[in-house]
Amino acid sequence: MTSGKRLILNCCIVLGVFIAVAGCSPFVENNEIEEISPVTFWYMKEGKKGKISMSTVVPPVGLEKKRLFSTEVDMIKQVGKRFNLNYFNELKNGQLRMVMIEENLADKGILPIINTLLSDPKIGPRLYLIIVKGDFDKYILSELKQSENFDFYLYQTLRHFEKANQGEMSIVNLHQFKNQLYTHFSDPYVPVFRTDGNQFTYEGTGLFRNDKFVKVLTGIDDQTFQLINNNRYLKFLTIPNLSIVIGQARSTVTFDLNQNNTALSMKVSLNAGIEEYTGDKNLQDQSEFSALVHDVESELEKKTADIIKDMQNIRVDPLEVGGEALFPFTKPMSDKAWLKRWENMDVKVDYQLNLRPIVNTQ
The missing domain is CATH 3.30.300.210 (Nutrient germinant receptor protein C, domain 3)
Structure with missing residues (x-):
């Protein structure tokens, strides 16, 4: 009888070890490199009938020719499933580095977007936030014909100006925006870029009232803002x-x-x-x-x-x-x-x- 109890106990220990190695649950996500594509940016704009249109480029790395993926969703969390049904590799947002939000969508408030990003443990708080004037999807298609690494170059540009701290443009990440948004007597600000479909240029600093985009400071006004507040x-x-x-x-x-x-x-x-x-x-x-x-x-x-x-x-x-x-x-x-x-x-x-x-x- 005692030997039987020991056998059961040993089986439980072995099973526990396997579960511990696999994680908290015996059912784990597939993270094999050959079967995933990390997402580096999302572009969000107004869709039809109150939906959000979301775009990205796949694959961000690899030899396969890059292409634009777009879909309309009611909620951000749906986008992963929509993309995965149309692409042979599973898209992972753990490498998300930039979120571009179209001006019209930002005008109406981005609190749901911010809270969803903050609540996702796979997404780091250091991702850059950008407001975009113009059609960024059109710019993506134009850039893919010239340089398939345009998203990486854009990320490197933002990273450079953040590190250089020269006051030439406002660089804001999710963590900073959250702090400004939820601090009493404080309102957030975000860099604003403009695109005509062929170029993507810095326009100035976008001011928010709570979570709604209300004004952009340009030219010498933006430079003055850098002196009195930002850098x-x-x-x-x-x-x-x-x-x-x-x-x-x-x-x-x-x-x-x-x-x-x-x-x-x-x-x-x-x-x-x-x-x-x-x-x-x-x-x-x-x-x-x-x-x-x-x-x-x-x-x-x-x-x-x-x-x-x-x-x-x-x-x-x-x-x-x-x-x-x-x-x-x-x-x-x-x-x-x-x-x-x-x-x-x-x-x-x-x-x-x-x-x-x-x-x-x-």
Whole structure:
């Protein structure tokens, strides 16, 4: 009898070992490399009758000729099954690196998309988020005729600008967007790209009210935003009105709210050097050089004040100014109460510029 119990016990132990090796369940997913195709990006846009149209390219690696896969779904989780029914390898999203969302879809809110991505344990939080103006599917088909690795090159471009941290474009990943979205008195922002079907170019920084895309900052407005909020560094800052390009610009920004949270004083200390100047001032003359510094300060103060006024008008706070209204041992305001104060707040902007002159190295 005892030997019989030992035999049963031994069988259970052996079975347990097999289950442990296979995973928590004896029924595991197929992850053989020869039978899967990792997905590197998704493009999402409005479909018909409230559906979402999703596209990707298969295979992302390998010798097989790449092709565009598109399908319409009610919910994102359906896309894997739809693709797998039309492709001989199983598509896996564990290598998902970029999610491009069409402008019209982003206008209506992307909270369901963000929450679905966050809840999928196979998807890492470091994937890049991009808003796209124009038909990205058309651009994909155009690029596949020229370079089948365009998706890899795009990922490398985003990765480069994220690492370089030069302030030339806003690079935002899922983790950062989630933090901005779920933090009190904060609104997310995302890079915006435009395509005409043949080119894919950076347009600016897209501002969100909660999860809805509401405005894009372009040109010098976008550059100013980099200085006051995102990287607080710019490799080059072009000011056409003053015929000047300043470089290696580093800023320090401080916010000071009054006691009633009705007025904001914003001070920006900026250190930069002159990279190019084509105006009519003699920079060797101290008084004319000082006048140029004053002109640049005034121009940046006006641009910054205009940007903040636009943010107040559309009731967004990507600068997280509301965080300055939080004090220990006091009851915090609601988001609604803060936005009411924010849209009516008096804002004063003051720039202090330390401008290095052009150095003659000859």
